[in-house]
Amino acid sequence: MYRKDGQGYFIVDGHTHFWDGSPANQINRYGEGFIKCFYDYHANLSPAEYKWTLEEFERYPEERMIHDLFEVGYDDLAILQSTYLTDWYVNGFNTTDQNGEMAERHPGRFIVNGRWDPRDGEAGLVKLERLHERWQLKGVKLYTAEWKGDSKGWKLSDPWAYRYLEKCLELGIRNIHVHKGPTVYPMNRDAFDVADVDDAATAFPGLRFIVEHVGLPRLEDFCWIATQEPNVYGGLAVAMPFIHTRPRYFAQIIGELLYWLGENRILFGSDYAIWQPKWLVERFVDFQIPEDMQGEYGVLTPAIKKKILGLNAARLYDVKVPGEFDVPDEPADSGPAIGSAPEPEAATP
Amino acid sequence: MITRGDVWAALSEVRDPELDRPITDLGFVAAVTIGDRIRVELRLPTYFCAPNFAWLMVADARDAVAALPGAGRPDVVLLEHFVSAEINEGVAAVSDFAASFDADGFDPDLASLRAVFERKAHLAAQERLARALRAAGVPADLLPTVRLSEAAALAREAAEAVARRRERAGIRSELAFCDDEGRALTAATMPGWLRFAQTVRVSIDGNAGFCRGLLETRYGLARAAPT
Numbered sequence: 001m002y003r004k005d006g007q008g009y010f011i012v013d014g015h016t017h018f019w020d021g022s023p024a025n026q027i028n029r030y031g032e033g034f035i036k037c038f039y040d041y042h043a044n045l046s047p048a049e050y051k052w053t054l055e056e057f058e059r060y061p062e063e064r065m066i067h068d069l070f071e072v073g074y075d076d077l078a079i080l081q082s083t084y085l086t087d088w089y090v091n092g093f094n095t096t097d098q099n100g101e102m103a104e105r106h107p108g109r110f111i112v113n114g115r116w117d118p119r120d121g122e123a124g125l126v127k128l129e130r131l132h133e134r135w136q137l138k139g140v141k142l143y144t145a146e147w148k149g150d151s152k153g154w155k156l157s158d159p160w161a162y163r164y165l166e167k168c169l170e171l172g173i174r175n176i177h178v179h180k181g182p183t184v185y186p187m188n189r190d191a192f193d194v195a196d197v198d199d200a201a202t203a204f205p206g207l208r209f210i211v212e213h214v215g216l217p218r219l220e221d222f223c224w225i226a227t228q229e230p231n232v233y234g235g236l237a238v239a240m241p242f243i244h245t246r247p248r249y250f251a252q253i254i255g256e257l258l259y260w261l262g263e264n265r266i267l268f269g270s271d272y273a274i275w276q277p278k279w280l281v282e283r284f285v286d287f288q289i290p291e292d293m294q295g296e297y298g299v300l301t302p303a304i305k306k307k308i309l310g311l312n313a314a315r316l317y318d319v320k321v322p323g324e325f326d327v328p329d330e331p332a333d334s335g336p337a338i339g340s341a342p343e344p345e346a347a348t349p
Numbered sequence: 350m351i352t353r354g355d356v357w358a359a360l361s362e363v364r365d366p367e368l369d370r371p372i373t374d375l376g377f378v379a380a381v382t383i384g385d386r387i388r389v390e391l392r393l394p395t396y397f398c399a400p401n402f403a404w405l406m407v408a409d410a411r412d413a414v415a416a417l418p419g420a421g422r423p424d425v426v427l428l429e430h431f432v433s434a435e436i437n438e439g440v441a442a443v444s445d446f447a448a449s450f451d452a453d454g455f456d457p458d459l460a461s462l463r464a465v466f467e468r469k470a471h472l473a474a475q476e477r478l479a480r481a482l483r484a485a486g487v488p489a490d491l492l493p494t495v496r497l498s499e500a501a502a503l504a505r506e507a508a509e510a511v512a513r514r515r516e517r518a519g520i521r522s523e524l525a526f527c528d529d530e531g532r533a534l535t536a537a538t539m540p541g542w543l544r545f546a547q548t549v550r551v552s553i554d555g556n557a558g559f560c561r562g563l564l565e566t567r568y569g570l571a572r573a574a575p576t
Contacts, residue, residue, distance in 0.1 A: 029431070
C-alpha cells in the first residue's frame with residue numbers, strides 16, 4: 001500500500017515477470033534480440049537511479065524482485081504473467097510452473113497467471129486443464145506474436161483460439177490478458193491490429209480481455225474497440241513510464257483512456273523488471289493533468305488513481321480490499337465515458 | 350556528380366508511413382556514402398520493428414535515391430534487424446515483400462497497409478487544422494463548410510499539411526474537412542469525427558516520440574528535448 005497526503009492506495013501490480021533472458025538460456029539471436037529490446041525500453045524510460053546493467057536485467061534473483069515489488073515498491077499484490085517463448089529460450093522466458101513455484105515461497109503476494117497457445121491443439125487443452133488444477137488460475141496471458149516453428153503468430157479470432165476461450169470460460173478463468181507484438185503472421189498486415197480482440201470479446205461476454213500496454217502503438221484502435229465492448233480493459237504497462245520522460249504525452253494517453261473507457265477499466269502494471277513499481281506509484285499519485293489540458297481532459301482525482309492503481313484489478317481477481325482503501329462506486333469522477341461500464345456481475349457464469 | 354546532400358534531400362521525401370514523418374527527421378538514416386555506388390544505411394529503433402513497415406521504408410528509400418539522375422543502382426541496406434537479410438536481398442533484387450518472406454497464401458502487396466496509415470495521417474492532419482482554425486476564431490459549427498483554400502488563408506501550414514496528405518491518400522475534396530471517402534461532414538457528425546481524429550493524432554505523435562527515444566537509447570544518440 002502507499003500513503004500520501006492523507007490518502008491510502010491499495011496497489012495491485014497487474015503485470016510483473018520473473019524471467020530468465022540470460023545468454024545461457026538463449027537459443028538463438030531472436031532470444032538475444034528480445035531481451036535487448038526489453039532492455040532498451042527499460043533504459044529509455046527509467047529514471048537514472050533505477051537503471052540496471054544489461055547483465056542485471058537479463059536475470060535477477062528472486063530476493064531482488066521481492067524487495068523491489070513489496071519491500072520498497074508498495075505492491076500489495078502482483079500478478080505474475082507467464083511468457084513462454086520456448087522457440088527462443090531453452091527453459092522458456094518464464095513459464096507458469098516457474099512462476100508458480102516462486103509464488104508459493106511467498107504466500108499471499110502473487111497471483112499466478114497461466115498461458116495457452118491455440119496451435120497446441122487438443123493436447124494443449126488438456127495441458128491447460130492440468131495447469132489450472134495445479135495453480136487455480138484466474139487469468140492467462142496470451143502472446144499472439146509468439147513464434148512456434150514456422151508460425152510467427154496467431155489471432156484470437158482463430159477457431160482453435162475460440163476452443164481455448166471456451167475452456168477458460170468452463171474452468172472459470174475469466175481474465176484474458178492479451179499482449180500484441182510486432183511479428184504476427186501474416187507479416188504484411190498490421191501486427192499490432194487489435195481487431196481480433198473485438199471479435200473474441202463479442203463472442204465471449206463472460207470473459208474479460210485486458211489489452212496490455214493499452215494497445216500501443218494502436219491506442220486509437222484500442223480505444224475504439226473498448227468503446228464497443230464493455231468487457232475490454234486496458235493495462236497501463238509500457239504507457240505509465242512516460243510519466244517520467246514525457247509527462248504531457250502521458251497526460252494525453254490517460255486523458256484519452258478516461259474519455260473512451262472511463263476510470264473503471266484501466267489497470268496499473270509495472271511490467272517489472274522493465275520498470276519498478278516504486279517510482280511509478282509515487283509519480284502517478286503525484287501526477288496531475290497539466291493545467292492547459294484540463295479543459296479537455298479534466299483532472300485525476302484520488303478516487304480515479306485508487307481505482308487504476310489497484311481497485312479495478314482487485315475486482316477482476318476477486319481480491320478483498322480493506323475497507324479504508326476502497327472508494328464508493330458512484331459517482332464516476334472522470335465523468336461519463338463514451339464506452340459502457342464493465343459488465344454487471346450478474347454476467348458471472 | 351551526385352552529392353551526399355542530394356541523397357539526403359531525396360531521403361527526406363521518404364516517410365515512415367506509421368509515424369508520418371520523414372525518415373531523416375526520425376534518425377533512421379545511419380549513413381550515406383558516395384563511392385563507386387551510392388550506399389545508404391538505415392536503422393530502426395528496435396530489432397523487432399514490424400518487417401512490413403521496414404520493407405516499405407527500405408524500398409521507398411531505394412526508389413527515391415535511384416530516381417536521382419545518374420544515381421545508377423544505389424545500395425540501400427537495413428542494419429541490425431531480425432529480418433535484415435531478407436529485406437536487403439529482396440529490395441536489392443527489386444523483388445516483392447511476399448516473395449522474400451515465402452508468403453504462402455496472403456495478399457502479396459503492401460498497398461493496403463500503406464493506405465490505412467495514409468488515411469490516419471490525413472485524419473490527424475485535419476484535426477490539427479481544426480485546432481488552428483478554432484484558435485483563429487472560426488466557430489465550430491462553421492468548420493464543416495470551410496473550404497481548404499479558405500482555411501489556408503487562416504492557417505497556411507496546417508492547411509498545406511492536410512493537402513499533402515490528402516493527395517498521398519488519394520482522397521479528393523475541396524473542403525477543409527472530409528472523411529476517408531472524401532465526403533463532407535455535417536454539424537452533427539463533425540464533433541464525434543473530430544474527437545476520434547484527436548485520438549489518432551495523439552497516437553501518431555506519441556509513437557513518433559517513443560520510436561525516437563528508443564532509437565536514441567539503442568544507438569547512444571543525444572536526447573531530443575522531451576515533450
